[in-house]
Amino acid sequence: MLGMGRLLLWSVLGWFAVIPCAIANGAVREFVLAPRWGMAVAQPLSGVLLALAITLIVALMVGRIGARPRAAWLAVGAGWLLATLAFEFAMGLAAGRSWEHMLAPYRFHQGNLWVLVLAWIVVAPWLLARWRGLVTPGDPRRLPPDARALGQAAERRACRHLAWRGWRIVARNWIGGGGELDIVASRWRTLLVVEVRRRPQTAEAFASIDRAKLDRTLAAAQALIARFELQRYRLRLDLIGIDAAGRLVRRRDVLREGRPGE
Numbered sequence: 001m002l003g004m005g006r007l008l009l010w011s012v013l014g015w016f017a018v019i020p021c022a023i024a025n026g027a028v029r030e031f032v033l034a035p036r037w038g039m040a041v042a043q044p045l046s047g048v049l050l051a052l053a054i055t056l057i058v059a060l061m062v063g064r065i066g067a068r069p070r071a072a073w074l075a076v077g078a079g080w081l082l083a084t085l086a087f088e089f090a091m092g093l094a095a096g097r098s099w100e101h102m103l104a105p106y107r108f109h110q111g112n113l114w115v116l117v118l119a120w121i122v123v124a125p126w127l128l129a130r131w132r133g134l135v136t137p138g139d140p141r142r143l144p145p146d147a148r149a150l151g152q153a154a155e156r157r158a159c160r161h162l163a164w165r166g167w168r169i170v171a172r173n174w175i176g177g178g179g180e181l182d183i184v185a186s187r188w189r190t191l192l193v194v195e196v197r198r199r200p201q202t203a204e205a206f207a208s209i210d211r212a213k214l215d216r217t218l219a220a221a222q223a224l225i226a227r228f229e230l231q232r233y234r235l236r237l238d239l240i241g242i243d244a245a246g247r248l249v250r251r252r253d254v255l256r257e258g259r260p261g262e
Contacts (some may be wrong), residue, residue, distance in 0.1 A: 007065055011076045013082055014061035018121075021053040039110045046114025049118050055128070061177060062129040080121045152211035154198035155182055159241045161248055167192060177223025179216030184224065191233035193221045198242045202249040205241030212252075 025046055064074075087106035092102040105114040159169050162185050171184035183194040195217055197205035214237070221235055239251040 007068065007072060010061050010064045011079060014057055014076075017057045018054055018080070018084075019087065021057070022050060025050045025053065041079070041111075043109075044111035044113050047111075047117050051113075051117055054117070054121060054124060058124045058128050062125060063168050065129075065152045066179075068129065070126055072132075073123070073129045077122035078126040080125075081118055084118065084121060125234040128186065142205045150198055154240075154242045155196050157242060157246070157248060158183060158194060158196045161240070161250070162192070162194065171224075174220070174224060176227065179218075179220030181217065181220050181224065186233065189233055190236050190240060191221075191225070191230055192236050193217065194240055196240045196242070200244045202241035202247065205243070206239060206249075207241060 002036045016209050028049070029042050029046035033045055036042075037045075065076075089102060105112050108115065155172065159172070162183070163169060167185035167187050169183065169185050171181065174181045174184055181193050183192075185192040185194065195209055195213070196206050199205040199208060217237065221237070225233070225235065226230060235255070237252050239254055241249045241251075243249075
């Protein structure tokens with residue numbers, strides 16, 4: 001359930017989770033909040049509560065979907081918006097309501113925040129994915145051909161480097177658990193995950209691998225271990241930086257600072 005299928009599945013499930021929350025929120029507003037404090041208070045309070053419920057659902061959803069480009073997260077929000085509007089107006093017409101009645105929540109009457117809630121629906125997936133470090137720079141297939149070629153060449157160079165040192169390459173560009181593993185290798189009882197970066201200087205390559213990227217890499221590694229039942233292996237993470245001149249520098253076992261790798 002990788003790629004687009006995972007994105008569509010969890011987007012649809014997330015939206016279907018929002019619907020009962022919105023219905024329950026409306027019932028609480030009409031039968032609990034409004035009788036006690038009046039609509040002037042109930043309307044904005046109801047909007048805030050619904051936005052919080054949406055935030056919780058989106059936070060759970062983005063972790064299931066995994067790392068995606070910004071455009072994908074905004075597409076999820078736009079899809080939720082269109083589905084919500086279609087559902088709302090379809091239900092209103094089925095109930096015989098007039099257009100004036102259905103458009104009333106869009107006028108900010110008595111502090112109604114429905115328009116702001118809809119705006120939050122659009123941007124929430126992207127903002128929460130960004131907060132969790134799950135927004136990628138973009139689809140690597142859309143990079144300029146030279147950039148793709150350089151990245152692929154750097155990974156091939158890293159694979160040769162590892163193979164010469166006795167590591168068996170078992171996977172490349174494996175996707176799962178919300179991240180991608182550039183290289184997966186094994187030797188004896190060690191499962192080696194390698195993140196490869198090519199930059200003009202190797203220092204820039206290592207600096208481009210931040211904490212969020214390491215967390216995504218570790219989550220993907222754990223997903224790999226769980227899927228193929230590799231718990232008997234010791235997990236190790238190495239970083240390889242390659243500069244414009246082709247010089248390769250490797251940082252070994254970054255999960256254990258100060259521990260020699262080989």
